[in-house]
Amino acid sequence: MFVARYILKHIRRLAAKAMLAVLLAALTLVAIGHLGMISHSYDDLFDKTEVKANIIGGFELNHLPPISDSGYVSETYYEGSASININAIPTTLIVTNNITRYTAGYAEVTYADGYDESCMDQVGEVLIIGSDVAIAAGVSLGGTVRIIRMGLFERQRDMFISRHRRENPDDGAADDELLALYFDEIMENINMQTHIFTVAGIAESSSGAYRGMVYAPGSYRAQNLLSPLEVVEFTVADNNTADEFRSFAEGRISSRVTFVLDTGRLENIRNSRRLIDMLYPMAVAAALLIGGFLCCLMTLKSSKEAAIMRVLGTTKFKTRFILTAEHSVLSIAGLIIGAGVMAAYTQQGIGVITGRVVLYGALYIAVIIFCGIISSYLATRRSALELLQVKE
Secondary structure (H helix, E strand, O other): OHHHHHHHHHHHHOHHHHHHHHHHHHHHHHHHHHHHHHHHHHHHHHHHOOOEEEEEOOEOHHHOHHHHOOOOEEEEEEEEEEEEEEOOEEEEEEEEOOHHHHOOOOOEEEEOOOOOHHHHOOOOOEEEEEHHHHHHHOOOOOOEEEEEEOOHHHHHHHHHHHHHHHHOOOOOOOHHHHHHHHHHHHHHHHHHOOEEEEEEEEEEOOOOOOOOEEEEOOOHHHHHHOOOEOEEEEEEOOHHHHHHHHHHHHOOOOOOOEEEEOOHHHHHHHHHHHHHHHHHHHHHHHHHHHHHHHHHHHHHHOHHHHHHHHHOOOOHHHHHHHHHHHHHHHHHHHHHHHHHHHHHHOOOOOHHHHHHHHHHHHHHHHHHHHHHHHHHHHHHOOOHHHHHOOOO
16 A cells, blocks of 8 residues: 555656656557558558459460469459351350450349359350340240351351362362252251350340340350450459469460569558568667666656655665556556557557557566666665765
């Protein structure tokens, strides 16, 4: 009780010095906590920054899986187009894994039973057909359609006629006669290259822009109909492995195409984060030194109070304990106030940096106790009469 009463009386008597100790502890904790928040913000920004990789110059659809399934990628987007005949109706096939992105959300799709938007994410022999094409081709939801590449019949016809004329240079038969001669073989070849797809959905749009196309996810049959993809985009799953992903992808694509992975923004964030991480321990050390210096200064300034306690019969040990405890109490009060200020002005509170705040608080108290012990020893090592002659 004596120790507590003395500390309270001394704090009231030297309120300015006490407030300085409290304020210093609070300010240093707020400063260190704020620096920790900045560091956490850069960590969060680094993780949330979306990094895209693009392949320019065309890329075969069947070359995507090794990269998409590598674990380096969280999302893959691709699109390509081909001119086709669907049930003998000429139209454009769009091969993509995200019809919503391709149509910018303007196409409304009605799905057949057992299908939904996920059918575009999966490799399968399904397609979504524009409403105008569906009417022209005479198909409905859940039905099947026959698709061949545009001009396939003409290419087959020209191939058979050219081959016949090379092998029979003296035959003067007209093209129509040769077509009739090889018609069954031509149709057999065409049937071998005909692809059967299930209509999983019908796309409608108020503008009419997307009603005249057919959409299919990537598949073996779609690959046979398609030229190289026009757009290939990967989203990096973990920004910390962006450089590893670059090396992995570049080793698996042809030199005829260009792999672009822009990590410039990521590098800027990483450099800022490194600077903050380098400054943080320096700031902590500086704050602890200032707190320890003030503790020593105030304790040494209390030499006369220490002498009075000695004259009144207080032992050296108890005197040193009182001086050290006083600064410890003031520092703890300041740290509590600083933590309250941090929680009040930060939206997230100090929860995200609790570990750093607790560690700094523990270090600050440890330094105060250490400096209090040393300085109180220095302040009481002389005799009581000598201490009474010390001028503050």
